[in-house]
Each structure stands twice: as structure tokens, then as C-alpha cells.
Amino acid sequence: MADADPQLHPETRAEAEPIVVARKRRWLRPALMFGVPLIVLAIAGWLWATSGRTVSTDNAYVQQDKVSVSAEVAGRIVEVSVTENQEVAAGDLLFRIDPEPYRIAVADADAAIAGAQVQLGTQRASYQGTGADIAAARDQISAAQQDYDRQAELMQRGFTTRARLQQSEHALEQARAALANANADAAEARAALATGAAVPGQNPAIAAARVKREKALLDLARTEVRAPVAGTIAQSDRLQRGQMMMAGLPAVTVVADGRSWVEANFKETDLDHMRVGQKAEIGFDAYPELKLKGHVASIGAGTGSEFSVLPAQNANGNWVKVTQRVPVRIAIDGKSPRPMIAGLTADVTVDIR
Template structure:
């Protein structure tokens, strides 16, 4: 039929030959199947190597030593020199309590001292201490004895009655008793002027009054509350003029300068190779570009749960084991170019390799 139709024959002659079908290379598929797992294995190995020899935690915070500043005497605040955020030096005046009540106590103590000193002078000049009454009493004894001897001699001659004799004898007894009483009064006066071993050379009444004055002077000095150390003032909301201060009740808080460290709470499973002195790096959420060097200063003596107000009670049937956290103190090295604020979050990496301790 093709030969009968010359047009069909020509179309068949003009058709191009069919393209050959490409053959698949089996080794490419196998290479792909090997490369992907190998790349994953290499990546896992590199990641594991990057983690070996160090432990990290983001459960870490900046800590600073804080001093609760309180007044040792009570009274009304009459002057406040600092506010929140103020930087103070050691011994700098923070606030002053009304000193007038303590000045009155000093005046009262001075009056008590003067009274005690006047009493000492009066006792020193008393007749009981000088012995004049003793001499007078002894003179009375001599007179009574002489009279008794005369009465006794007259009685022997019959010129005196028995009543006169007994009266003269009684007068001698009374005169001798007066001498004894005068001597007792002298010893009592000397005892009032005596000094004890605790305050030799000072009358006890004078010493007591001087002690009251010293106590009042100490209280007066304590009306000026000064900074115990260098640092920054915080929580000074109660530091207001007119505020009544209660002794030993904190009025403000002083964050000590140079006391910054980091407390990192590591899992108990991370402590196997950790030791004091190992090198550490600290990064801060507030300052992403800041990295500070440090050292492990101390490893906590107990977990955080152990020192909590209400420790966990695990003696129950539904107990679930929880990985505990142990506080590790990181001492920072050098000076931070940025201000470190207590409580800021941080991330700590400790290099547990033994060679990292140096």
C-alpha cells in the first residue's frame, strides 16, 4: 500500500531516526546513599568533639554581696544624703537620726556625775570619817570611868549610896558603847568611799554615772549612719525625712563594690569532672557581645532543693526522680567593660579538661 501511495513513501523517507534512550548509572545512587549518612556521622562527631572537655548551663545569674544597712538606735530621720543608685565610699554619711534626745541623755549623765562627785566630797568631810566623834566618845568614857572611881571610893567609906554607884557604872558602859558605835559609823563611811577591783581609784557611783554618759555619747554618734563599705545604694524607699527608724531594722541595702561573681546551677551529672580552679567563660543575656573569663571558685555543699525553705519529701509511693542542680561559684577575672547588675541571666561554660586548669 505504501508503494501504491508515493506521498506516504516520501514522508517515511524524511522521518529522522529515533534518539537512543540514556542508560542510568547505578554508582551515582549508591554514592548519594553513602555520602548523606557519612556527612551526618561527621557532623555528629564534630559536635561531640566540640562538647567534650566542657560543660555548660544557662541556669546562671550574677550575684553580688549585699549589706542590709540599719540604725543601731531608734529615732526620726532628720536628714538623708543618698538615694537609690548612689555610689558611696566607706564611711560616707548615709542618713542622720534626730540627735536631740541623746544630747539630753548626756546632760542627764553629766548631772549624775556631778551629784556623785559632790557626795564623795561630803563623805570625805563627814565627822564619822574624820574621827572627831570617836575622840569625843572616848573623852566621855574617860570622864565616866573617873567619876565611877570616885563614886566607888566614896561608897567604900560610906559616903555614897548604892544608886549613885550603879548610875556611875552604867554611865561607863554607855560611854564605851558610844565609842563602839562611832567606830562602826567610821567604818561604814570608809566603805561608802571605797573603790572596787573593777574600777580601782574611782567611786562606784561616779563610775556608774560616767558609764551612763559614755553610753549616751555612743548613742549620739550612732545617730549618724555611715556606709560600711564602698558600693551602690539600693532599696532606699524607706529612707525618707521624718520616717521613724526602728533599731536593727534594715533601712536600705548596700551592694558592695568588687564583690561580683556568677552562681551557676549545674546538673549533678555534670559534676563528675568539675573541680575548683578550672577555667570558665561567662556570657550574658543583657550583653550578647561580652564574654568574660573566670575560674571555678567553689562547688556547693548541697543542692538547691536541700537548702530550700521547704525541702522536697521523696518518701512517697509516687516519687519521680528529678535531676538535681548544684550551685557552682564562678569568680570573674579582670574588670568588666559593662556594668554587671545583680540578678542578670548568664551562660557559663566550664572547661573540665585537666589541662584547662592552668
């Protein structure tokens, strides 16, 4: 070749270069004519073969179970044991409410039990005393009956007066009334000692006092508010020593560990072939190189606008059709090597084949 042989005369080399260029152009034209269409056809075939196999959305966010913890009793906060973003285990102390009022309530319940026990003893003694009253009333009836019989016999013989007979008859009636009163007092005392069907074998007053004590002990135990699940503390700025805490008012949030999923809001036009169990790939804006595998766990029962605070009112003259979004829960398969943070933006691609 002229280019490869440096010993060729310059004039000879100049004559050979146009021939080489012509040969290259002769092969380049067919390559362009046939190669470019083949490449275009290959790309088009690949797009046609792969189109409709997946649906994707970047309107997706990491979700985690968030447990809102509140106090079950009211009181002043005297101790705070956690800080923002602190890891806690289930059962760890979060904060403590002043227990003194509830200790006093327990002491008051103990006193109520003692009072009910004393009252029960008094009722038993009273019931035992009614037996003596009944016996005395019967003796009075017996004596009054004998006196009446004697006066009636003397009246028949004419040795007594009618006034004396009436006096003995009145005494007999009083003795009988005293016996009836004694029996009534005994029945009342017996009823006071009776037990109801709800708490058989227990005096109702003592049972009520014991229930009051159990309630006081439960309230005392609830002054210590503990983590219901393991997780990370959030919104702990609402916990301040000296602050009054109302029962049922959210005080702190625990973001539960190991319960992460992705909520992807797909267009309604993407749901035709989507089914529960289909494989999915998840990417994260926070971790560009991280790709996790997942699957469709469930498809929402309504669009996002349907469950909004102010749902759209389409029955008016200003209606404009807007493609709705349906929340789809994507379960994450396996454990992520990077921490999952609630609210992270994600990209989800679902294989709908």
C-alpha cells in the same frame, strides 16, 4: 573548548556540550560518594573528641554583696542624703535621726557625774567627821571610868550610895557604846569611799555615771547613719523625712562595688568531674558580645531545694525523682568592661578536663 570559542559553528557547539556535561557528572559522582562520608566522619570525630570536655548551664546569675543598713538607735528621720542608684563611698552620710533626745541624754549623764562627785565629797567629809566622834567617845569613856573608879573607892569606905555607884557604871557603859557606834560609822564611811576590783581607783558611782555618759555619746553619734562600704544605693524608697525609724529595722541597701561573682546552678549529673579551680567562660544575656574568663571558686554544700524555705518532703507516696541543682560559685577573673548588675542572667561553661 566549544564554550570558549565563539567562532565555532552552532551545530558543532551543540555536539560538544553533552560531552562537557558528561565529564562533569563523571567527576561529581565520586566526589559525592567519598566526600560526604568523609565530612560526616570528620564531624563525628570532632564531636567524639570534644565530648565530655565541658559542662554548661544557663541557670546562672550575677551575684554581688548586698549590705543591709539599719539604724542602731530609734528616732524620727530628719535628713536623707542619698537617692536611688546613687554611688556612695564608705563613710558617706546616708540619713540622720533626730539627735535632740540623745543630746538631752548626754546632759543628763553630765548631771549624774556631777551628783556622784558631790556625793563623794559628802562621804569624805562624813568619814573625816567620824574621827572626831571616835576621839570624843574615848574622852567620855575616860571620864566615865574615872568617875566609876572614884565611886567604887568611896563605896568601899561607905561615903557614897549604891545608887550613885550604879549610875556611874551605867554612864561608863554608855560611853563605851558611843565609841562602838563611832567606830561603826567610821567603817561605814570608809566602805562608801572604797573602790571595787572592777574599777580600781575610781568611785563606783562616778564610774557608773561616766559609763552612762559614754553610752549617751555613742547613741548621739549613731544618729548619723553612714555607708559601711562603697557601692550603689538600692531600696532607698524606705527613707522618708519624718518617718519613725526603729532600731535594727533594715532601712536601705548598699550593693558593694568590686565584689561580683556568678552563681551557676549545675545539674547534679554535671558535678562528677567538676573541681575547684577549673577554668570557666561566662556569657551574659544583657551583653551578647561580652565573654569573661573565670574559674570555679567553690561548690555548694547542698542543693538549692535543701536550703529552700519549704524543703521537699520525699518520704511520701507521691515522690517523683527530679534532677537536683547544686549552686557553684564562679569567680570572675579580671575586671569587666561592662557594669555587673546583681541578678543578670548568665551562661557558664566549665572546662572539666
